[in-house]
Amino acid sequence: MNYSALFIQLLPEAVLVITALVLLGVAVAFESKKLQQFPAAAAIALATLGILIAGGVLFLLPCAKDSGTPLIVSDPLARLFKGVVLGLGLLAVWLPPGRREIPQIGEFYALLLFSLTGLLLTIGTNHLLFLFVALELASLSLYLLAGFPSTAKASEASLKYFLFGGVSAAFMLFGLSFLYGFSHTAKLTDIAVALAAGPPTALAITGLLLVLVGLAFKMAAAPFHYWAPDVYQGAPATTVALVSAASKAVGLVVIVRLLMIGFHSVAGSAGLGAMLPGWSMWLAVLAAVSMIFGNVLALAQSSVRRLLAYSAVANTGYLLVALAANGQSAAGSALFYVVVYGLATLGAVAVTAAVERDRSDDSLSSFAGLVHRSPLQAVALLVFLSSLAGIPPLAGFFGKFAMFSNAMAATGSGGQPGLAWLVGLGAIMSAISLYYYLSVLKQAFVRQGPDEKTSPCLSLCHALAVIVPASLIVLLGLFPSLLLGPITQALKLSLGL
């Protein structure tokens, strides 16, 4: 193992950690001199700079075929999604952090950078132990980020997130120990070899099941989603954006790696008439439950943040539909959709944060008359929610369409598409989701607000966090190949299938 080569591979993460430390140091120096509070704008600027440099380093780094250790891999899939996560993280940084001023602003952004570091490391590993450590680095930072500023709601969010997350981590670690017991290795590629050698033992299957339960917690798949509504409601907008967009994308990459590299041979099938035991069936059940739970419960919400949380559960369901099909193009379209979903939900959180600033409330009725108060916010909200509902020509529509068609192509018996039952359920649930997205848009476009005053302009960063995702969603909706092409290519090279 060559340490200097390893360090070069980890340069983007190193840049993030250094920025975080600088941020902490500056903030402490500021406060110890009792001058004044460390300005949030400076913290945002510093974090932006760090993320941009990390992105630049990532872009310039040569694509290493093999780093000599499974701990760190920088295959095309990892590089692509590290870029995606940095981008989503940057947009999250630009959001206003909290509804109230955060006294410890330096710590807040330092933790954010630590969680981003954890997310990046999680993407680029084929080693189960390292995966767990990286995931917990990201998660622990996120638990803390949910608790700023210390209000009752935020503390509730943070505590619930921590308790549920801690239990899920325990499940996952327990499962990982089973997998190690079965194969005597923590390397995914070696586990694949061990599994291919003979019929899967109960030990391996139980281990995989436990790991998937742990990941389902992180992805907010029903019935493991109970933390999501409270976190979305209580946590600051920045944290919600990070949890919903970046962390979900990372969770999906991890599942794709785990299942398609390590456990490809125990996929089984969820196809009607061709059912075989394996993870495909578990994912299909999780997908069905998530889509039904998420969509039905979202119908009853009056708080937009909680509505977005249930929509997150439903969208995890759609992603799992594609994964249950166990195909490379289906996984590619799921990766496409998770990026687009992240952009849309991040944008929706950004607009919600703007409405909260003006109305100090995130209830549906506080969106009334948004189109008169701020046409920009209203149109952007239209783009985000229509994309989530799957209205063309926005990227969310294409993503769902691609996932459903690729999942349908998974074979069943007698020339019949096997997953038709699951895809059918997904299509119908997605139609139902239009109802609750429209109920927000109805407030924004149809109802009259209490007054016709124009709302004050957003800060530059906040406006960018609204405009950039909206433009990307329109662009990717019209030209999906811009993202789907690289993802397909990266998957082909990284999975070696």
Place this chain on the structure above:
Amino acid sequence: MNPAWTILSAFAGVLLVLLLPSRFAGLARVIALAASIVGVVAAAAGCLQRLTHPEAKVWDLNLPWVPELGIHFHLSANGISLTLLLLTGLVAVAGVLFSWNVSHRPRAFFAWFLTIIGGVYGVFLSRDVFLLFVCYEVVILPKYMLIAIWGSTNKEYGAMKLTMYSIGGSALILIGLVVAYAAAGATSFDLDFLASVTYSSSLQAWAFPVLFLGFAVLAGMWPFHTWAPTGHVAAPTAASMLLAGVVMKLGAYGALCVAMPLFPQGFEQWKWAIALLAVVGIVYGALTALAQKDLKFVIGYSSVSHMGFVLLGLAVANQWGLRGAILQMISHGIIAGLLFGIAGRVVYERTHTRDLTELQAFDLWKSLPGAAIAFTLATAASMGLPGFSGFVAEISVVIGLWRAFPWLTLAVAIGIIITGAFSLRAMHRAFFPVRKPSDTPAQILPSLTWSEISAISLLLVVSLAIGIYPKPWVVLIDDGLRSSLFHSILSLP
């Protein structure tokens, strides 16, 4: 001028309207009118070219779009597409003219209006089912906004109901399309390719009803028609015209050009059910229209009845039936546009009521003679009197029906009689009330404006033209029916 100008003009119009500074918001209607006229001219030019050069190759544009899924940006204009484009253009022009007085947020109104038009053009031109589905879905959100913001009478409920029915139909269409894509080897979404594959009969047996039903919801097939009357009544005039005039045709067009060619065996298996539901729709729609108090509800239910003829023509599936179905789509598009324009704009904006009893107080044939004459002619067209387009269309369907399901003609005849009854009842009560000399004299209403007169005459002239000289339309439709898409349908026993 190639037919792509229809789509281009509509979306260029949307952009221009949105870019207008708020001082010039009044110009939005002018831009919308210009865009609609460009569209109608492009469609008419396409029709003329096809008529004069019937042997020429069909206009076709095929560009790769998403190679990962085998999606192409594929447009093509055969005779059926061209006639339906012309219909859309005509209704669009009339719709803009009938909305000349919209003053509440005019830029947004015309932007949504033109988006619907562009989407409809796109559906009629697409030869790639993904592109077709995109255009089909583009229409949904504008429909909601037009009704919920500018509508009347229970508008938010009507808008939401219509939208949920549309998206529910779309979900079924999505399932049907991706099933066909997957079963055909997951390589291409091209309509002609998907139609050339023979799917297993067990697949066709369930995929056809799913796909057909998805389209039929939007075509107003009984018992999934209930969105149509509530939606039409709640919608502002231009939106009712578009909904009844062209959007319901999208459903019928999709059923004809996608569902039936993709799964011909499934169609063969289910056509009796379609015919039955269509006939029930014809009679039920007419009977319900007979009992309505609101003039727009009468027209709304009459749309359900008239669209029953389209579905019946599809179920018959011989040359006469399909030709009649498309003629009825065009005829009903024009007549429904006309009726909704007169009821929603000309009458309602002046009297502020559509209640048949309350309208008696206005003595409309004296206070608004122009509207009374126009409505009488439109009613005659709607009843299917010879000389109007409705006659040509319905007689074709009935001839086709006689060859396929002779017994059902009896039920259709009853439906036609009831249509006469409800049309005359509504016309009589609204425009020619019986008044005692002792009643207070009706107030004087402002006479028709130039925009109303030109919209009414445009639609009336076209309906008469089709009724008197249907040949060019029939030639164009037969040209479209020769497409390889319909071989499997027309060759059924």
